[in-house]
Amino acid sequence: MPDLVIDGRRTDLGGGFAVNRILPFRTRRMVGPFIFLDHAGPLDLPPPARRKADVRPHPHIGLSTVSYLFSGRMTHRDSLGVTQEIAPGAVNWMTAGRGIAHSERFDGAADGDPPMEAVQSWVALPEAAEESAPAFDTYPADTLPVAEEAGTWLRVIAGAAFGLSSPVRTHSPLFYAHARLRTGAATGLPEGHEERAAFIAHGTAEVDGQPFTAGQLLVFAAHEAPTIRATTDATVMLLGGAPLGERFIWWNFVSSRRDRIEQAKADWTEGRIALPPHDRDEWVPLPPDHRKKPPAAEPLS
Template identity: 40%
Template sequence: MSNVGIILEEKAADIGNFLVGRLLPFRQKRHVGPFVFIDHMGPAYLKDYQNLDVGPHPHIGLSTLTYLFEGSIMHRDSLGVEIEIKPGAVNWMTAGKGVVHSERTPEYLRTTDKTLHGLQIWIALPKDKENIEPSFVHVDEEQLPAWSDEKASYKLIAGKLGDRQSGVPVYSPLYFIEIKATTTHTVSLGKDLYGESALYVLEGEIEDGGIAYGTKQLLVAKNASLCEFTIKEGSTIYIFGGEPFPEERFIFWNFVSSDKAVIEKAKEDWKNDRFPTIPNETGKVPLP
């Protein structure tokens, strides 16, 4: 009997001058635990004249998690942070009551051929933290728990799994796990998972209840505590989820809140230039 309750196929979405594969939200599933939005970026093979340029845009009521497999992004924000994110590290930006940031190809890569591939994730904040002061944390790869055996290698990118804790300072019970299989074997994580849970197949294939699932499929579990499946040799997957919030979360553009009135205010604030600005950046992405 399969524990897969919903199967979602990655769908294309345009984020300006860059095409991504959207994993969340879908009509059938608006969120998984506190995870409300996931984009799979690339792999994009950019020529020397092609660059990522997502100009200044705002966020409220969430934390963003950027995790790259290949390439590099220069992050700048209204807190004054300017930092390059590279594969294996985590950029964790908490918007709270409001932050503005841009994401661009670093200057030293703008005239060379390059690759960009990774995940961008939005995690909703608990209701009592939706309006906190914005903050930014860069977590190096060495601060992420990693372990392996003869069957697979594991990395806890965010949250808690069993007695392991990531260095990413999350605000609610959650987990975001990478598994790379060296052999075909059965994975059993049910005793360590909690809340709602989903699995994304980046590369390769898994099998559950006699059914095979492949690349670019997002599988939402019926029951996180029954998480057991066969992963095929050479596959890379991500398991994420956690405790859902009791209140509904509303999303408009880059704004997330349990209160629609807060989103309406954020829309007006952005249109009327009432958000903080980014040092040494001009222009802004218009409200859709």
């Protein structure tokens, strides 16, 4: 049985773009190095509304963003000069390191495209990599390993799972996989990882006879060997890995040091984190901090 079940919370990003936010959660802030998990869409907007839903240039430090689409498309632009269309099934892995800014826009979407639906996660960096040079890597869907058996289709997005290894470059031990289960089909979780979870994106499933539904994250203890069985056709994201220790988070900034968060705030406000060269006419300003007392960033562990 799961140690913890987390229900997603609807969060409005503005412009008609709402997401189901899974992590961080008040009683479980991380699963392995995964520090953030959003399920967005399906988002079907007419052309005039797409501009309002664009995610304008904003900064990150101390993490990698992982954008993974089920359908639709978006365009990524970052301060390294990268412009990349985000396609379904591909992995777009942006490592912020000491600082990067990026945007995700719908300007490449065309009439007739299927609605955009995606899972975006943030993977915290180990301390030795927190101040690394920023980088962006993309891996087309056909470069990622896939297995099919008895009604279960599975793609390993990152790390190693079930005898498959992804080519995606990571900074700490982890696994991340996309599974599609026909009604009655089942999957387990990879062994050998201290922290593991399964997010039900679509459909319903059960574990030891207990039912679960779309929008729930099931967090399991290291010693558990759960079987996740679909009670309808289901899409499940499997994730976890080695914990990294305490992290602080504020807005889009993650660090093992509280003072580094404060530095990132100043860097963005004073223009020391460059804007994307192909998307520099607007940006998201630093939000106000309404908390009356420190900490200025919350510790996550």
